[in-house]
Amino acid sequence: MALVGDPGTKELLSLEELEASGSLRTGRKHVLSILVEDKPGVLTRIAGLFARRGFNIDTLTVGPTDDDRISRITLTLDGALHPIDQVTKQLHKLINVLKIRDLEPAETVARELAMFKVAVDGQQRAEVLQICEIFRGKVVDVGKRSLIMEITGTTDKIDAFDRMVRPFGLVEMMRTGEIAISRGRAET
Amino acid sequence: MRAVDAVMECLKAEGVDVVFGLPGGANIPTYDALYDAGIRHVLVRHEAGGGHAAQGYAKATGKVGVCFATSGPGATNVVTPIVDAMMDSCPTVFITGQVGTHLLGTDGFQETDVIGITMPAVKHSFMIQHPTEVPRAIHEAFHLARTGRPGPVVVDIPVDLSRADIDYEPVTDVRLPGYQPTTEGNAKQIRQAAKALASARRPVLYVGGGVINANASEELRELAASDRFPVTCTLMALGAFPAPHEQWLGMPGMHGTRTANYAMDEADLICCIGARFDDRVTGKLSEFAPRAKFIHIDIDPAEISKNVPAHIPIVGDAKKVLAKLTAEYRALETDATRLDAWWQRIRDWQSKHPLRFDDTEGTEIRPQRVIQALYEATGGEGIVATDIGQHQMWTAQHFHFSRPRTWLQSGGLGTMGFGLPAAMGAKVGKPDELVVCVTGDGSIQMNMQELSTCATEGIDVKTVILNNGYLGMVRQWQELFWEKRYSHVDLRPDTAPWPDFVKLAEAHGATGIRLEDKTTLVDDLKAAFATPGPVMVDVRVTREENVYPMIAPGAAARDMVG
Numbered sequence: 100m101a102l103v104g105d106p107g108t109k110e111l112l113s114l115e116e117l118e119a120s121g122s123l124r125t126g127r128k129h130v131l132s133i134l135v136e137d138k139p140g141v142l143t144r145i146a147g148l149f150a151r152r153g154f155n156i157d158t159l160t161v162g163p164t165d166d167d168r169i170s171r172i173t174l175t176l177d178g179a180l181h182p183i184d185q186v187t188k189q190l191h192k193l194i195n196v197l198k199i200r201d202l203e204p205a206e207t208v209a210r211e212l213a214m215f216k217v218a219v220d221g222q223q224r225a226e227v228l229q230i231c232e233i234f235r236g237k238v239v240d241v242g243k244r245s246l247i248m249e250i251t252g253t254t255d256k257i258d259a260f261d262r263m264v265r266p267f268g269l270v271e272m273m274r275t276g277e278i279a280i281s282r283g284r285a286e287t
Numbered sequence: 288m289r290a291v292d293a294v295m296e297c298l299k300a301e302g303v304d305v306v307f308g309l310p311g312g313a314n315i316p317t318y319d320a321l322y323d324a325g326i327r328h329v330l331v332r333h334e335a336g337g338g339h340a341a342q343g344y345a346k347a348t349g350k351v352g353v354c355f356a357t358s359g360p361g362a363t364n365v366v367t368p369i370v371d372a373m374m375d376s377c378p379t380v381f382i383t384g385q386v387g388t389h390l391l392g393t394d395g396f397q398e399t400d401v402i403g404i405t406m407p408a409v410k411h412s413f414m415i416q417h418p419t420e421v422p423r424a425i426h427e428a429f430h431l432a433r434t435g436r437p438g439p440v441v442v443d444i445p446v447d448l449s450r451a452d453i454d455y456e457p458v459t460d461v462r463l464p465g466y467q468p469t470t471e472g473n474a475k476q477i478r479q480a481a482k483a484l485a486s487a488r489r490p491v492l493y494v495g496g497g498v499i500n501a502n503a504s505e506e507l508r509e510l511a512a513s514d515r516f517p518v519t520c521t522l523m524a525l526g527a528f529p530a531p532h533e534q535w536l537g538m539p540g541m542h543g544t545r546t547a548n549y550a551m552d553e554a555d556l557i558c559c560i561g562a563r564f565d566d567r568v569t570g571k572l573s574e575f576a577p578r579a580k581f582i583h584i585d586i587d588p589a590e591i592s593k594n595v596p597a598h599i600p601i602v603g604d605a606k607k608v609l610a611k612l613t614a615e616y617r618a619l620e621t622d623a624t625r626l627d628a629w630w631q632r633i634r635d636w637q638s639k640h641p642l643r644f645d646d647t648e649g650t651e652i653r654p655q656r657v658i659q660a661l662y663e664a665t666g667g668e669g670i671v672a673t674d675i676g677q678h679q680m681w682t683a684q685h686f687h688f689s690r691p692r693t694w695l696q697s698g699g700l701g702t703m704g705f706g707l708p709a710a711m712g713a714k715v716g717k718p719d720e721l722v723v724c725v726t727g728d729g730s731i732q733m734n735m736q737e738l739s740t741c742a743t744e745g746i747d748v749k750t751v752i753l754n755n756g757y758l759g760m761v762r763q764w765q766e767l768f769w770e771k772r773y774s775h776v777d778l779r780p781d782t783a784p785w786p787d788f789v790k791l792a793e794a795h796g797a798t799g800i801r802l803e804d805k806t807t808l809v810d811d812l813k814a815a816f817a818t819p820g821p822v823m824v825d826v827r828v829t830r831e832e833n834v835y836p837m838i839a840p841g842a843a844a845r846d847m848v849g
Contacts, residue, residue, distance in 0.1 A: 136465060139414065144406060151407050188589035194411040194431065197465045 128157070129183050130209060130279045132287050133172040133190065134164070134198040141195045145172065148193065154186050158211075158276025169197065171287075173278045200287060202279050209279035213257045214239070216247045218268035227267055234260045245270060290418040290448060291316045293455045294382065295324035297425035300457065303353055305329060305344065305715055307337040311357025313384030313397060316450040318355075329715060329744055332736035334361050336708040338368020339734065342377045343709030346695045347670055348716040349502060351432050352377070357384040359397030362443070363404065367702055369439045370408040374699025375523065376500055378437035380428045385414075387447040401443050410438030418451035422458050430461045435468030436587040437500055468586060472603030472611060480558065480582045480599045481615035484516070487556035489578075489629045492516050493539065496523030496698065497561015497585060498605050504528065504691045506609035507560070513616050515626050517633055519547040521562050522683055523698040530687035536633065537642070540568040541838045542680040545640035545847050548838070550633055551576050552845040558582040561605045564594040565699075574843035584608050640836075642684050652805040654678065654753045654828040658685040660808035661723065661751060664816065669721030670713050672696060674706035674730030677759040680834040682725045693720075704733030710748045711741055721749070721816060728754040728778055728788070735791065741821040742796035749816050750823045752788055755830045763833045768840075784827065792823035802826045 135141045142161060149156050157175040164171050176186065187199050202209075215236075219227050224246070231238060231248045234256065240247035250260055254277060261272065281287040288296075294317060298306070305327040310318040321328055331337040334356040341352030356365045362383040372379045385391070386398040402414045411431050413424040421444065428440040484490055498507055498520075504527045511518050511534055518528045519536040528535060537544030539551055551557060557579045562568070569575040572594060583590070583597035584605060591600040601608055646653040658681050661671075671686060672695040673679040679696055688694045695713055697705040710724035731752055741748050756779035765773050779785045789799030798818050802811050802825070815824045835849025 139416070140402065140406070143403070147406055185589065185593060188591075192587070192589055194463060194466050 130202040131174045132200045136195040160276045213274040216270040290421040291320035307340040308355030313358035313446045334364035336737040338365040339708035340712030343712030344716040347713035352379045362401040371700040372439035378432040379439045385445040412441040415444045418448045470604040472608035490556040491554045493559045494520045495562020498527045501605035503606035510613045525694045526688035529689040546636040548844045554579045570844040664812035672710035674726040678727045678753040703730040724750045729758045738795040788825040797821040
């Protein structure tokens, strides 16, 4: 975990270095893992920066880290739509931003939590429950005419689950957006 | 001591010798502490004037400009100067009052979310939540304002916290873990840049305001002197390189010289130093400098490849990078004759396309003539601030700036009303210099109340109004691109000059002078500048004169008209 005051937290930002680190990749989904100081208004500054410069956030999650002075923001965006180096460089300019990593998918474990409320009647109930089991989902509420299931996994897995249960009558669904952590011993 | 007394201690420790501002309910404690702090305060008539004065002070001196404003309308009045300072990377600190913490979020009297309002336009801001945070916030604000890419920082202090007692201990270390600007410049990239310059056959040094912010004019001249590199300075950088110099091409962009724009268009290498490829410089981006490779030197990594992809990016302080680049360049063996053909081409453009206007006939005073007379009357010395519009462009074209920090204007935001207060701030910071505000009859009316400040505070600013009775630049665009449909740009539709600027000056306790004879302009201006105290000179100029040459908005830089 990077500590406040650690001089190594800022990455070098020449184009060459960005290229070498792979940050100029476009055309894929980018998962940015951003360490920020836990101070009031930080999220507003980040969200405002995205809005003002016309960058579109796909998902955004914020939570504490093991250091109570620091929070982690996991943010996904479409690299095909935005110059990712410009996004990261503008984020770096925010004083409360300590570190940004553009996570390489193969080197990263990413998970999302979703809850699905599905309308079920009679016969269908068994079918939906079976699908839920196959996806290792968990039933968290059972009503006479509905089921609520909780499922965690990669975005793809949740998308697939969505496709499977939607035809039964999806009442509502919510997803947290991804959190991600790099594999191996190195810090994310 | 009270938190506000600590504010004064911090300001003194930061070397602040003057503050511009206006008191109100929520910053009375700050003003109470200022009462015996021994810091000069200039009481402005409008907070916008205070903010622009702080900018003028900063731009002329290189120090951090400071402005106080109360909460609510006081704070919203400084939003324009804050945005302006952000656009021009101007080191400024704005200390605003806020309603008491028990009223926060209740829509209390004079409450606005000033942090929220200013957030998109500040380098950083501090909302004070505990009085003990005040000293550190003030020092961090100054550190942020003046280092890296300079900019405006806001410190918002709720009134109850501002007078709370704290144990004050001087802050000697500033800890901002998320803020470590790269200043040195990568040695390998600098070497690459030197090599690129050495092999270029049609190079141009394209210089921006970053060179002035970095106090790197000397280093720029050294680099230019290491070979015959042609130099062009953006509007923000006029004065960074002496305009009378033989390697000077003039300003690039929408109202730049044909020589500068043609040179950029045909260049095979553009070395951009502290500029940001603004649309007013590039014209149509896809057709900008199509043959060139780009070296881009900037303290702000986000500027590099933002608009134009850089082939050789160098993140660093212009002063340090230029010194190293020149040393690397001098160490290379270069062929001095390789630029001959390039200079021949440039000289050809210069002789074919000088800046010109015709005022041989009639008694009307051409606005360009006034700027030439101003240049002659001042000997090119002194500090010139302008507002926004045609007068600004004529000044940029016809006043040949030789020294950095002598040309003050609102480059990025284009704020009408900037000129007079900025000149006022500059005069406070540089009392021994002649400070002239060149303005238009439209612009001056946006912050002319500061004439009162100048008169009462004894701030000796000379104002020259190029009075054409129009919002002239908009009229020019309507003439050229809107079929002469002059919609609401005529400021004196009954042909009577309005207002009477001579009387206006006198009403404020300044001297008003009207000039009507084009043959005696130089002497008349000299006499006006020799008159003690603030002077406002009203010059009626040709009503429908246009700024030429011009690149139409959205057109390619090589397609200049006029």
